[in-house]
Amino acid sequence: MAHFLTEEMILNMGPHHPSTHGVLRFILQTDGEMMRRAVPDIGFLHRGIEKIAELVPYQSFMPFTDRIDYLASACCNLGYAVTVERLAGIEIPEKADYLRIIAAELTRIGSHLIGLGALLLDLGAVTPFVHALRERETFNDLMEALCGARLTHNYVRIGGVSHDEPPSFREKTRKFIDHIENEFIDEFNELASFNTIFINRMVNVGVISPEQAIEHCLVGPNLRGSGVKYDVRKNDPYSIYDRLDFDVPVGHGKFGTLGDCYDRYWVRVEEVRESCRIIRQALDQMPESGAIRTKLTRAFKPPKGEIYVRTECPRGEMGFYLISDGGASPYRLKIRTGSFTSMAIISEVSQGVMVADLVAIIGSFDIVAPEVDR
Amino acid sequence: MTNEGVRYFKNIREAILTTAKGMKITLKYWVKEPAITIEYPDRLGKGRTAEDLVSERYRGFLKLDPSKCIGCLQCMRACPIDCILIKVEKIGEERYLTRFDVDQSKCMYCGLCVEVCPTGAITFSKRFEGACYDIGELCIKHLQEPVSVARPKAKKKEE
Ligand code: SF4
Ligand code: SF4
Numbered sequence: 215m216a217h218f219l220t221e222e223m224i225l226n227m228g229p230h231h232p233s234t235h236g237v238l239r240f241i242l243q244t245d246g247e248m249m250r251r252a253v254p255d256i257g258f259l260h261r262g263i264e265k266i267a268e269l270v271p272y273q274s275f276m277p278f279t280d281r282i283d284y285l286a287s288a289c290c291n292l293g294y295a296v297t298v299e300r301l302a303g304i305e306i307p308e309k310a311d312y313l314r315i316i317a318a319e320l321t322r323i324g325s326h327l328i329g330l331g332a333l334l335l336d337l338g339a340v341t342p343f344v345h346a347l348r349e350r351e352t353f354n355d356l357m358e359a360l361c362g363a364r365l366t367h368n369y370v371r372i373g374g375v376s377h378d379e380p381p382s383f384r385e386k387t388r389k390f391i392d393h394i395e396n397e398f399i400d401e402f403n404e405l406a407s408f409n410t411i412f413i414n415r416m417v418n419v420g421v422i423s424p425e426q427a428i429e430h431c432l433v434g435p436n437l438r439g440s441g442v443k444y445d446v447r448k449n450d451p452y453s454i455y456d457r458l459d460f461d462v463p464v465g466h467g468k469f470g471t472l473g474d475c476y477d478r479y480w481v482r483v484e485e486v487r488e489s490c491r492i493i494r495q496a497l498d499q500m501p502e503s504g505a506i507r508t509k510l511t512r513a514f515k516p517p518k519g520e521i522y523v524r525t526e527c528p529r530g531e532m533g534f535y536l537i538s539d540g541g542a543s544p545y546r547l548k549i550r551t552g553s554f555t556s557m558a559i560i561s562e563v564s565q566g567v568m569v570a571d572l573v574a575i576i577g578s579f580d581i582v583a584p585e586v587d588r
Numbered sequence: 589m590t591n592e593g594v595r596y597f598k599n600i601r602e603a604i605l606t607t608a609k610g611m612k613i614t615l616k617y618w619v620k621e622p623a624i625t626i627e628y629p630d631r632l633g634k635g636r637t638a639e640d641l642v643s644e645r646y647r648g649f650l651k652l653d654p655s656k657c658i659g660c661l662q663c664m665r666a667c668p669i670d671c672i673l674i675k676v677e678k679i680g681e682e683r684y685l686t687r688f689d690v691d692q693s694k695c696m697y698c699g700l701c702v703e704v705c706p707t708g709a710i711t712f713s714k715r716f717e718g719a720c721y722d723i724g725e726l727c728i729k730h731l732q733e734p735v736s737v738a739r740p741k742a743k744k745k746e747e
Contacts, residue, residue: 266668270668273666273700274666274667274668274700275668276698276700277668277696277698277700278668280698341610341614348624351624355643358642358643358645358646359643359644359645360645361645362643362645362646362647362699362712363646363647363697366696366697366698368698368699376699376703377645380643380644380645401613404609404610404613405609405610405613405614406610408606409606409607409609409610410602410603410605410606411603411606411607
């Protein structure tokens with residue numbers, strides 16, 4: 215009888231792998247095509263952002279929050295600003311609140327576009343990614359007109375926002391969300407989401423039950439994909455989300471089991487629609503003119519104290535835990551991110567799947583590597 | 589034929605149909621839409637430069653108007669990564685700006701320096717093409733020779 219190799223093989227995936235979305239490394243224990251386990255090895259993109267916070271003044275830390283999650287910088291800006299404002303009890307002008315929400319929700323659309331496109335790209339579908347990027351280009355242009363940068367926006371400030379709306383911003387934004395809502399999503403669905411080959415690769419893969427999701431502290435779309443209706447914007451509203459009317463899409467086993475990769479994907483598609491609804495309402499309610507920024511004192515020092523504030527980023531709950539000792543920079547700032555929590559569950563759901571399915575699983579969590587390490 | 593065999597051919601049919609659906613959309617864009625990307629930097633269009641591509645508020649390289657700068661050093665302090673270096677020296681009675689360097693290779697174009705400047709001396713330009721062979725070239729020295737510091741009070745009288 216021929217001699218077969220029967221022991222498991224240890225394989226290395228990453229740190230530079232096309233489907234690991236940045237510098238991420240997985241150590242795979244494989245048995246032929248089957249996976250025993252995939253253990254993530256994190257820390258390649260650790261930049262010490264939390265330590266930097268202790269060295270720079272409160273206002274000067276804002277550009278660093280861009281780099282926590284570079285695909286959704288306005289959302290991270292917003293989270294940090296809300297944290298400091300709550301600690302110091304700063305009131306912000308009404309118009310600034312609306313501009314922030316519009317920027318954050320536009321960013322959510324932009325981020326989900328990349329997330330959906332990149333997942334498809336990992337599975338071998340190049341065309342939908344290009345379509346998604348084409349739409350993201352409009353979003354980039356809108357943000358560039360609003361604040362001058364295309365990726366790291368640094369738009370929100372402690373006490374308001376940096377710029378007022380540019381001329382014809384409202385019309386352009388309306389046109390963009392109308393296009394996304396009425397044309398783009400339907401076309402994208404026909405092109406990719408309802409493609410039978412794609413569905414077959416996504417359903418019943420990487421199933422996470424609601425209990426398991428809660429046990430592993432999954433957040434954001436990954437949690438909602440398992441059918442748990444929890445969204446910080448609804449359950450613990452910050453800024454002006456309590457004035458806006460929107461739904462929280464949850465997974466319900468659209469084509470397969472509840473909590474599979476397709477459910478997580480589909481929640482994101484639906485979230486793009488909800489974001490469009492939020493932006494439309496915010497544009498309608500936003501005052502025509504008004505102040506956009508509460509001026510802080512030059513050497514801004516919040517009172518002594520500590521606070522934890524959570525906000526909903528495209529990749530789930532982002533929490534800022536801030537301790538102030540009354541000085542000019544934070545005594546300690548801890549940032550909790552959504553991608554980090556989803557890394558923990560990968561080794562569990564990857565047991566017994568095919569190697570090719572691991573790519574679908576990682577992609578469906580929409581991980582951004584800098585957010586994992588910070 | 590067995591059930592297995594029927595399913596096999598059904599799957600093939602399904603795969604072809606679903607791919608054709610996607611191809612229809614691709615074809616639509618191929619035939620109807622004009623090109624969405626432009627060839628950069630060779631075909632920007634007549635008389636257009638790269639700077640026309642970006643919006644009014646674009647945060648490009650920093651530029652300085654030395655006649656407005658009062659040497660308050662606020663921009664230098666606001667910068668989170670210390671890429672601005674300013675030196676103010678007293679020569680005789682007058683205060684002179686002797687050095688104003690901005691290291692654009694470190695700058696992250698956050699805009700904090702522009703925001704704190706009380707006189708609007710430091711602003712963003714639309715220039716973004718910074719590729720060069722030596723990283724030292726990106727450390728831009730805005731002053732070739734000492735410039736006397738602008739006095740905001742004297743300026744107000746003029747106006
Ligand atoms: S834009 Fe930001 S990083 Fe660049 S010089 Fe100004 S403060 Fe420093
Ligand atoms: S550029 Fe503006 S902020 Fe900087 S030293 Fe001159 S006046 Fe002050």
